[in-house]
Amino acid sequence: MHAVLMSEAAALQWHQPVMGAEVLEALNPRPGATVVDGTVGTGGHSLMILPRLLPDGRLVGIERDQDALELARKRLADFEPQATLLHGNYRRLPAILQELGIPRADGLLLDLGISSLQVDRAERGFSFSREGPLDMRMDREQEETAEAVVNELAADELALLLETLGEERFARRIARAIVRAREDGRLTTTTQLARVVAGAVPPAARHGRLHPATRTFQALRMAVNDELGALETLLGHLDAVLSPGGRAVIITFHSLEDRLVKRAFLSGARERRWTVLTKKPARPSAEEVARNPRARSAKLRAIEKR
Numbered sequence: 001m002h003a004v005l006m007s008e009a010a011a012l013q014w015h016q017p018v019m020g021a022e023v024l025e026a027l028n029p030r031p032g033a034t035v036v037d038g039t040v041g042t043g044g045h046s047l048m049i050l051p052r053l054l055p056d057g058r059l060v061g062i063e064r065d066q067d068a069l070e071l072a073r074k075r076l077a078d079f080e081p082q083a084t085l086l087h088g089n090y091r092r093l094p095a096i097l098q099e100l101g102i103p104r105a106d107g108l109l110l111d112l113g114i115s116s117l118q119v120d121r122a123e124r125g126f127s128f129s130r131e132g133p134l135d136m137r138m139d140r141e142q143e144e145t146a147e148a149v150v151n152e153l154a155a156d157e158l159a160l161l162l163e164t165l166g167e168e169r170f171a172r173r174i175a176r177a178i179v180r181a182r183e184d185g186r187l188t189t190t191t192q193l194a195r196v197v198a199g200a201v202p203p204a205a206r207h208g209r210l211h212p213a214t215r216t217f218q219a220l221r222m223a224v225n226d227e228l229g230a231l232e233t234l235l236g237h238l239d240a241v242l243s244p245g246g247r248a249v250i251i252t253f254h255s256l257e258d259r260l261v262k263r264a265f266l267s268g269a270r271e272r273r274w275t276v277l278t279k280k281p282a283r284p285s286a287e288e289v290a291r292n293p294r295a296r297s298a299k300l301r302a303i304e305k306r
């Protein structure tokens with residue numbers, strides 16, 4: 001088989017939607033409903049939701065990564081009349097719905113974080129263990145890459161970024177090491193950066209469960225793609241985009257994301273805009289985590305609009 005096709009096949013096979021059964025239960029998609037999948041990825045969750053919307057429901061899938069969207073289109077081709085897939089950012093959801101002539105949605109799903117497709121392709125620059133450019137853009141139409149962040153921020157700004165988005169205890173040491181390494185020329189590749197980070201942390205931290213560059217890469221990815229900004233904007237639109245009785249389900253993989261969702265859900269509940277369906281976040285089963293380690297840190301929260 002051709003190499004590209006093989007990697008596509010592997011991606012499609014690999015990507016098991018996280019907490020699939022829990023998503024269906026919380027979202028409760030019904031025949032005739034309009035559901036938005038704001039992070040369609042390669043279409044795993046959408047593929048589970050679509051049959052529940054038949055015969056006359058509709059799914060709007062939004063994805064900012066062109067490669068993922070292309071795979072989702074192939075995968076959801078059988079549902080062409082019911083599925084509208086578009087390249088974009090879910091933070092623009094009100095405008096997207098308006099452009100499609102959809103007043104409000106009955107369901108909204110966000111499955112945040114990164115897709116296997118992004119990590120597996122070295123040229124995308126998301127992985128510290130695969131040699132590639134320091135890119136990390138989910139949307140390649142965007143200008144700013146991780147290379148700009150790594151090479152252009154001052155040490156203090158870098159340290160703050162690693163501390164907040166990466167929750168990295170050695171943020172200052174790593175930031176200083178990056179700035180020192182820049183004296184020999186720009187850092188341009190993933191493995192080059194990973195080596196600088198590994199050299200900056202104390203020896204004991206080099207051999208832990210996580211690779212020492214894990215948190216640095218996570219922080220850079222979140223910054224390059226303004227992931228918290230998109231989530232915060234969407235949470236501000238939630239009331240306006242959901243129809244009465246409509247549900248929103250959000251899966252997070254990072255404590256800062258979960259905190260934003262939890263606070264927004266509680267504040268809307270106090271204002272009697274919606275009911276929180278998950279007093280505590282739902283977590284994946286031990287069996288799912290064993291099967292799919294990416295699910296490990298997933299937290300699912302859901303609301304129902306009044």
Ligand SMILES: C[S@@+](CC[C@H](N)C(=O)[O-])C[C@H]1O[C@@H](n2cnc3c(N)ncnc32)[C@H](O)[C@@H]1O
Nearest residue numbers: 017039041042043044045064065089090111230
């Ligand atoms: C964990 S994956 C989603 C996987 C998907 N649920 C599935 O089952 O195939 C997250 C996806 O969200 C996309 N994404 C992240 N932020 C986005 C945003 N603000 N707007 C649109 N897509 C976004 C990423 O590019 C990535 O493909």
